[in-house]
Amino acid sequence: MILQHIIEQLYEQPADKLDREDALHAVHQLKVALNNGEVRAAEHRAGAWNVNTWVKKGILLAFRLGTIKEYASDSVFQFFDKDTMALRQFNLSDAVRIVPGGSCVRDGAYVASGVVMMPPAYVNIGAYVDEHTMIDSHALVGSCAQIGKRVHLSASAQVGGVLEPVGSMPVIIEDDVFVGGNCGVYEGTIVQRRAVLGAGVIVTGSTAVYDLVREQVYKKSSSEPLIIPEGAVVVSGSRPIDQPFAKEHQLSIYSPMIIKYRDERTDAATALEHSLR
Ligand SMILES: CC(C)(COP(=O)(O)OP(=O)(O)OC[C@H]1O[C@@H](n2cnc3c(N)ncnc32)[C@H](O)[C@@H]1OP(=O)(O)O)[C@@H](O)C(=O)NCCC(=O)NCCS
Incomplete structure (x- = not known):
């Protein structure tokens, strides 16, 4: 069978x-x-x-x-986890660069050759990280997240894990996406090729993303997750709340928006440090 x-x-x-x-x-x-x-x-x-x-x-x-169970009981670095959740072991031939300082990859995660992990970073079970992706310090690749080729997950970028319910889409970050520092991508969001999330952008299954270029609003629906379109440059913004109390107090709500689509200027702003790789 x-x-x-x-x-x-x-x-x-x-x-x-x-x-x-x-x-x-x-x-x-x-x-x-x-x-x-x-x-x-x-x-x-x-x-x-x-x-x-x-x-x-x-x-x-x-x-x-x-x-x-207790792992590494003979070391000062103890840890305790389920006995079915060991850490992934690598060989030099895997060609993955794991810089020392507290990074972990759980057993049951794919990390392709050319991936660089700056410490500390965490890759959870079921995750897939494709070639030449950079996982910078304090970045999380949550359970089952699918990360494409040449993606840059900047410092403190959090890619949420999605395990349950079993039918729900994990977070998908496609090839050549740049995820800025302190971003959070959660609840099955799909970030399509070459998109750029500016520093601090947070998207969940409940976030509406306003496209100022195409004059559209992207949201999760009953049949589709939130999809950030190919090449979109998303930055943090706000929009006023249309409710009497909110108006009285001039309140606005966090609202990511697509300010432009990727151009040479964006490429320059997000260029990877080749010499450091
Ligand atoms: C999104 C980003 C890449 C800039 O992209 P860009 O294509 O160069 O953007 P531009 O400079 O052409 O700016 C276009 C417009 O968006 C605005 N803008 C750009 N980035 C913005 C941001 N992060 N937040 C709010 N507005 C932003 C600009 O002010 C400009 O507005 P204007 O047309 O009214 O002047 C950059 O802001 C960013 O977030 N970089 C990531 C930094 C980072 O996380 N590094 C990781 C280190 S580990």
């Missing part, structure tokens, strides 16, 4: 009926396939991003099966 069917069957089993050895074996196989990038929590098929719910089920199964 293929791994997908094994995991789907195991996931439906009540705890007292679950064969622990079989389940641990399936979870191990899933993590190996995730580490190698052979399976992904979401993938681009037929022109759209699709969630692989069985992968998320397998990850949830790993959490369910685990019991807390």
Whole structure:
């Protein structure tokens, strides 16, 4: 039976009926396939991003099966986590640069060659980080997040994890996106190719993004997540609140907006430091 069917069957089993050895074996196989990038929590098929719910089920199964254990008990750097949630091990041949200082990649995450991780950074289970992406200090790649090629996740950028419900889209950051410092991208938002999130932009499933160039408003709908269009340059802004009390006090609400589409000036402002790579 293929791994997908094994995991789907195991996931439906009540705890007292679950064969622990079989389940641990399936979870191990899933993590190996995730580490190698052979399976992904979401993938681009037929022109759209699709969630692989069985992968998320397998990850949830790993959490369910685990019991807390003490790792590195002979070191001053102790840590405690589920025994099914070990850290990913790398070899020099993986060609990933993990600069020392407290970064972690959980087992079951794909990190492609040429990726640079500045400390501390965290890559959670189910994440996929493609070639030559920079994960700067204090950046988070949350569970199942899919990060494209040559993406720059600036210092303190937070890419939220999406595990449950299993059918929900993880955050997707496509190729050549620049995510500025202190940004937050959450709840299944898709940031399309070459888009730029200016420093401090936060988008969730409830955020409306105003496009000043195309005069449109982008929001999550029942069938689609929030999508930041290709090449959009998003900056933080505000809009007045149309409500008597808010008007009386001149209140406005945070509102990201697309100020322009990427041009040479943006390319210059977001150019990566090649010599540091
Ligand atoms: C978005 C960003 C890349 C600028 O893009 P750009 O294409 O060079 O933008 P421009 O300079 O052409 O500015 C276009 C307009 O947007 C405004 N603007 C640009 N960036 C802005 C921002 N972050 N917030 C608010 N307004 C912004 C400009 O004032 C300008 O307005 P104007 O036309 O009224 O003068 C830059 O602001 C930014 O956020 N850089 C990321 C910095 C960072 O996080 N570094 C990481 C270090 S680890």
